[in-house]
Amino acid sequence: MSEAAETRKPARKKVELDPKLAAYKGVWVFVEHERGQVHPVSWELMGEGRKLADKLGVELAGVVMGAPGPESRVFCNEAMFHGADLCYLMEDDLLRDYRNEPFTKGLTDLVNSYQPEILLIGATTLGRDLAGSVATTLKTGLTADCTELAIDMENRSLAATRPTFGGSLLCTIVTLNYRPQMATVRPRVMAMPETDRTRSGRILEHPLGMVEESIITKVLEFIPDNMQGKPQxxxxxxxxxxxxxxxxxxxxxxxxxxxxxxxxxxxxxxxxxxxxxxxxxxxxxxxxxxxxxxxxxxxxxxxxxxxxxxxxxxxxxxxxxxxxxxxxxxxxxxxxxxxxxxxxxxxxxxxxxxxxxxxxxx
Amino acid sequence: MHIVVCIKQVPDSAQIRVHPVTNTIMRQGVPAIVNPYDLYSLEEALRIKDQYGGRVTVLSMGPPQAETALRKAISFGADDAILVTDRAFAGSDTLATSYALASAIRQIEKDIPVDMVFAGKQTIDGDTAQVGPGIAKRLDMQLLTYVSKVREIDLENRTVTVERRAEGGVQVLRTSMPCLVTVLEGTNEMRFATMSNMFRAARYPLKTWDKEKAGIEDVAKIGLKGSPTIVSKVFAPTPKSVKAEIIDTESNQPKDLAVTLLAKLFTKKPNLQRDIAKNAP
Structure with a gap:
């Protein structure tokens, strides 16, 4: 998002995409989960991603990253129930707890290998930490806290609308000459899609390729919130x-x-x-x-x-x-x-x- | 310890109004303030300085008026202040902004090595929360976002232990310096400016850096040119066409109004009764 939205010129209408970038195809949703629970925002985004993928005539994929175990496959299947055609699965013990370094590397590698045109991430504490890092590493555009996602068919580009100036105005932001086009959306902004438990899809595994010694930040402990009495x-x-x-x-x-x-x-x-x-x-x-x-x-x-x-x-x-x-x-x-x-x-x-x-x- | 704190001057969004006819922002009379989230970071940096010694340098990118924000930071106790300002930066999005600030921090490092960088969790005007992570990636620093407590700094082993707000709990993380930290709101309370610091702020010879002094090597990476995201449209939210149905009764007694409202509500949304019963004690 622009730091000075109002000073910027409107986008040019039609842009010829670099052939290298035109090869980027498909819509991805990062499936966020912690302690055995998928964050509902991921499914809300899956519903939204489905619409974008249909408009573009491409596949919708979920990205599941986590420690090895049956859980990850369950999440992949859940992603299909919520609309995904396939899932990219990255399993590694180093992905047990969220840490910026391995998750940024993992997701960046997946993007570079399979080249999606759109990547959606929930605007949670985890998602914002990850999205900002991945976008900078990939040197691409990222639009935060969108309230509406659409496709501008002329350029096949993502038109992401978000509030600005404390919500007094809305602005629509496009990322024309960069791929993937990244956006984050806050929980509860998009509606939860209906699930179809007969849906299935393929699962593509990809290794993380990191060793613990190369990761500088260590998790010493996790103190779960005492939900008793905490506002929800x-x-x-x-x-x-x-x-x-x-x-x-x-x-x-x-x-x-x-x-x-x-x-x-x-x-x-x-x-x-x-x-x-x-x-x-x-x-x-x-x-x-x-x-x-x-x-x-x-x-x-x-x-x-x-x-x-x-x-x-x-x-x-x-x-x-x-x-x-x-x-x-x-x-x-x-x-x-x-x-x-x-x-x-x-x-x-x-x-x-x-x-x-x-x-x-x- | 040398800590750089990145701050931004923002319009006080609570006071922004949109012109009802032209749908443009009415900036007139809207005060410029230091982004409130940056103050938690600044205070945390000052506390580390108090405890472990060292220097705090505040850094801001923006128009010349942003000087006010930097002087404010000096009045709270920062040692040095640098304003990166150049027309070439206009229109920078978060990717271009993080490039510019990272370049400036590299220039700062030429004088004194930087151990930690603090940035606000997010701004109240852009609300993106992306510039902090962006700077960390560009400087290859460890990134600690949403920090609610700095537990310990081990100067000998150059490690930092923090509590970080995660979904559903708090992560305790240990990392090595240099690292970039963004601080959660409510973590601390900004100190009062002392009289002597206020005098110092008024007289402080602020450093102003243009793009050359900020070490920008590639002008294609700043400003509009360096920004992948493009604003294609700015517009006012469409008002809902349907206004509220105002509940009215002959007596207009609170009790009658309440009963009439409930009758209408449960006629329109019969399932609400079930939802309430599910949650109610």
């Missing part, structure tokens, strides 16, 4: 969020009360997190998390673009705000114009009653 916003079904309109930290308890009745996670806008009312893990928006729950309740949130980009794909949005002109009402599903401090308790009570009635009814 990205994959929550229901989120109740509060913004500056909650006025006082004490009032934020009303958000927690409603969340408790709904079994929901609590979210917040940037000012709330900066004021220290809730922990940083709960921030939704451009500089926080992207979420797409089934129900998002926004209380005292004006709906500024920085917050909107993180939650506008929620299935249903209920907005409570005292200002009838608040931008949140332009994109919410339902709105209540009123004082959140009064509406929230009423809503909590109504949900409580509704749920107990529903339970009695069985």
């Amino acid at each position: 916003l990205a994959f929550a079904d229901i989120i109740v969020s509060g913004g500056r309109g909650m006025k006082k930290p004490e009032n934020f308890q009303l958000i927690w009360d409603l969340a408790k009745v709904l079994g929901a996670e609590v979210g917040a806008t940037r000012p709330i997190v900066q004021a220290g009312w809730v922990e940083a893990d709960r921030q939704v928006g451009q500089s926080g998390k992207t979420v797409r729950p089934k129900l998002y309740i926004a209380a005292g949130i004006s709906g500024a673009i920085q917050h909107r980009v993180g939650m506008e794909d929620s299935d249903v949005i209920i907005a409570i705000n005292s200002d009838p002109n608040a931008p949140i009402f332009d994109f919410a599903t339902y709105g209540i114009v009123g004082n959140a401090m009064v509406i929230l308790p009423a809503l909590t009570e109504a949900f409580r009653q509704h749920l107990s009635t529903a339970r009695l009814a069985g």
